[in-house]
Every structure is written in C-alpha cells, then in structure tokens.
Amino acid sequence: MNLSRRKKSHLFPVLMAASLLFGVLPKAYSQATNFKPGAIWPDNKGVHINAHGGGILYQNGTYYWFGEHKVGGEAGNVAQVGVHAYSSRDLYNWTDEGIALKVSDDKTSDIAKGCILERPKVVYNTKTKKYVMWFHLELLGKGYGAARTGVAIADKVTGPFKFLRSYRPNAGRMPYYPAGTPAAAQINAQHPANKSDVIFMRDFPGGQMARDMTVFVDDDGKAYHVFSSEENNTLHLAELSDDYTSHTGKFVRIYIGQQTEAPALFKNNGKYYMIGSGCTGWAPNPARWFTATSIWGPWTFEGNPCVGAGAQKTFGGQSTHVLPVSGKKNAFIFMADKWAPKDAIDGRHIWLPIVFNGNNIEINWLDEWNLDYFDKQPTQTQPSEKSK
Ligand code: DGJ
Numbered sequence: 001m002n003l004s005r006r007k008k009s010h011l012f013p014v015l016m017a018a019s020l021l022f023g024v025l026p027k028a029y030s031q032a033t034n035f036k037p038g039a040i041w042p043d044n045k046g047v048h049i050n051a052h053g054g055g056i057l058y059q060n061g062t063y064y065w066f067g068e069h070k071v072g073g074e075a076g077n078v079a080q081v082g083v084h085a086y087s088s089r090d091l092y093n094w095t096d097e098g099i100a101l102k103v104s105d106d107k108t109s110d111i112a113k114g115c116i117l118e119r120p121k122v123v124y125n126t127k128t129k130k131y132v133m134w135f136h137l138e139l140l141g142k143g144y145g146a147a148r149t150g151v152a153i154a155d156k157v158t159g160p161f162k163f164l165r166s167y168r169p170n171a172g173r174m175p176y177y178p179a180g181t182p183a184a185a186q187i188n189a190q191h192p193a194n195k196s197d198v199i200f201m202r203d204f205p206g207g208q209m210a211r212d213m214t215v216f217v218d219d220d221g222k223a224y225h226v227f228s229s230e231e232n233n234t235l236h237l238a239e240l241s242d243d244y245t246s247h248t249g250k251f252v253r254i255y256i257g258q259q260t261e262a263p264a265l266f267k268n269n270g271k272y273y274m275i276g277s278g279c280t281g282w283a284p285n286p287a288r289w290f291t292a293t294s295i296w297g298p299w300t301f302e303g304n305p306c307v308g309a310g311a312q313k314t315f316g317g318q319s320t321h322v323l324p325v326s327g328k329k330n331a332f333i334f335m336a337d338k339w340a341p342k343d344a345i346d347g348r349h350i351w352l353p354i355v356f357n358g359n360n361i362e363i364n365w366l367d368e369w370n371l372d373y374f375d376k377q378p379t380q381t382q383p384s385e386k387s388k
Pocket of ligand 1: 118
C-alpha cells in the first residue's frame with residue numbers, strides 16, 4: 001500500500017467521527033431520501049452505481065440490483081468485468097455487493113472477457129432454492145451475430161454465480177397459439193409472409209435469436225423469458241422450465257416485425273403490462289407499451305407511455321425493468337438506462353413512477369421524487385382520454 005493511501009485510511013475514522021460530531025456526514029455517505037433521474041447516483045462508497053441494463057430482485061425486505069458493470073470509454077460497451085450486484089432496503093441508498101458473475105479469462109469460454117453480456121436479470125426459484133441469472137450474450141469477437149441467451153446459478157443472492165450454458169432457444173419449435181389468436185397470425189409463421197417470418201424459419205432448426213431480454217415470474221411461480229428475436233424484428237415470450245434454467249419450447253411471438261427492444265414486464269391487478277423500446281442502437285427512441293389479460297396474449301400495442309416534453313425520446317432513456325415497490329399498491333417504478341456509449345461507465349439511471357390512469361399508464365418526467373409520490377396518486381377507475 002502506498003503512503004498516501006495509508007494516510008487516507010488512518011484519517012478516515014477521524015473524519016467520520018468529526019463529521020458525526022458536527023452532525024454532517026461526508027457527501028458520499030449522506031443518506032439519500034429521493035430519486036434524481038439522470039443524475040450521478042453514488043453507492044455506499046460514493047461511486048456512481050455501475051449496474052446498467054439491470055433488473056431488481058426483492059427478497060425479505062431487501063432489494064438486489066444486478067446490472068452490467070461498465071468501464072470507461074468505448075471499451076465499456078463490451079463486458080470487461082461482469083455483472084455487478086447492489087443491495088438496498090429503501091431503494092435510495094445502495095450498498096456495493098461486488099461482482100456477482102465474473103467474465104472469464106479463458107478466451108474459449110462463452111463468457112470470455114470482451115464478450116457482450118447485457119441486460120442480466122436474476123430470479124429466485126423457491127423449489128430449487130437457487131438464484132438464476134439470465135442475460136443476453138454475444139460471443140467474443142462476433143459482434144452482435146451470436147444472439148444467444150446465457151444462464152448462471154448461485155446459492156447466495158449476490159453470487160458468485162456459476163455460468164451454466166448459452167444457446168439460442170426453442171430450436172425446432174413452432175409458436176404456441178392461445179385460443180383466440182387470429183388464424184392469419186398462425187398461418188404467417190408456417191408460411192412465411194413477411195421478413196420477420198422468413199428469419200423465424202431460417203432459425204427454426206438451430207434456435208431463435210435472443211438479444212434484449214427480461215425474465216418475469218408469475219404469481220403461480222412459472223417463469224418466462226422475453227427477448228428480442230428474429231434480427232430484433234419480433235419479441236418472443238417463452239416459458240422456462242420448473243427450475244428456471246432452460247426453455248420448455250412453449251413460446252409466442254409478439255408485435256411481429258415491429259422491432260421491439262428492451263422489454264420489461266409486470267403485472268398489476270391481474271393484468272399483464274410490458275414496456276419496451278424501438279430499435280435504434282444506443283440512441284433513445286419512443287417507448288412503447290402493451291397489455292394482455294393472459295401471459296400468452298394476445299398482447300395489444302398501446303402506444304407510448306411517456307408524456308410531456310422528452311416523451312418522444314423516453315426522456316433520453318431506454319427501458320430495462322419495471323420494479324414493483326413492496327408494500328404499496330399500484331406502485332411501480334419504470335427503470336431506464338441513459339446510455340453513454342462514448343464513456344460507458346457514465347451511463348445514467350432514469351427511474352420514474354408509473355401512473356395508472358384508468359386503463360392507461362403514464363410516465364412523466366420528474367427532476368426529483370420519492371416513494372411518497374405513490375401515496376398521493378388519486379385512485380382512478382375511469383379510462384382516461386389520453387391519446388395514443
Ligand atoms: C440497444 C440495446 O437495448 C442495448 O442493450 C444494446 O444492445 C445496444 N442496443 C447496442 O447498440
């Protein structure tokens with residue numbers, strides 16, 4: 001350890017004691033009491049939270065945030081480190097829990113350092129008592145061509161996660177059609193009618209492409225993987241096995257040929273909601289939302305949930321997760337990434353409350369807000385007139 005570092009560590013308790021005595025905590029250690037969308041968000045060490053394209057798992061009073069660990073510069077657009085974990089009991093203040101899944105130094109590994117590992121999501125399987133992490137994986141040196149999904153498991157929520165495998169899901173499987181699906185949609189998949197269908201049939205033998213993604217666990221414990229497939233033209237929603245570590249082969253195609261990325265799924269009062277984005281690389285575009293009364297659809301496109309200035313660019317962000325707030329009714333947080341591809345580590349987190357307005361949802365920009373916001377929302381029962 002060099003002298004200047006040693007000096008700092010000796011000084012630290014003195015500074016802490018002094019600041020406690022005067023009733024002021026050093027900046028990095030002051031307790032946050034609100035969200036500031038798009039601002040630097042310091043963790044317990046005063047470092048901007050490094051969990052991009054992330055998702056949150058809630059367990060026994062604690063939230064665990066998992067996301068892509070980025071490094072500075074354009075080098076940060078590929079995985080140099082792995083998946084970073086944080087914990088919090090109040091959603092404002094986050095403790096660095098370290099790297100939950102590390103990329104490998106073995107260049108032949110699917111998750112070799114320098115691969116693209118995006119949008120990790122962790123769920124807990126109550127039967128196996130394992131934590132299961134799914135993510136979008138692109139193999140080292142192949143750009144975005146591999147379009148695989150990867151899965152890892154752990155005994156402890158913050159890891160270490162053990163990488164299991166990566167693949168393209170649902171090889172040799174045709175989509176599942178719930179009752180009520182228009183016949184035309186069924187015919188499309190079997191007799192390719194548009195560009196997306198042609199790609200679907202191309203990938204039918206080897207498995208479907210799987211890029212931007214989320215995982216959703218329903219009330220009955222069944223888990224679903226939602227991902228951008230068919231060259232990002234069409235979303236797939238696919239059932240996971242009982243242990244959550246593989247696909248069962250049952251899936252549906254959503255919003256065929258319309259290029260949806262960044263899916264985030266949630267459920268409120270028995271209804272399913274999904275928010276996603278268009279497909280414009282790291283640049284923001286208008287968000288889009290969908291509803292369904294069954295997980296298998298039909299999923300209805302509902303327009304752009306964002307309203308007001310900046311709504312056409314999702315306030316500079318792209319969806320990554322929708323977080324139900326524990327202990328509050330109708331309280332969901334829209335989590336988005338404001339990407340910084342020139343200096344990836346500077347990517348910002350945009351968290352905004354979702355407002356239920358009759359049959360609609362709305363997301364408005366707020367410079368600052370806290371969880372009390374949800375208590376002030378009037379209970380709306382009538383559909384609003386919001387234009388879509
Ligand atoms: C948009 C996706 O949503 C991101 O996760 C990332 O894959 C970028 N595209 C890469 O351009």
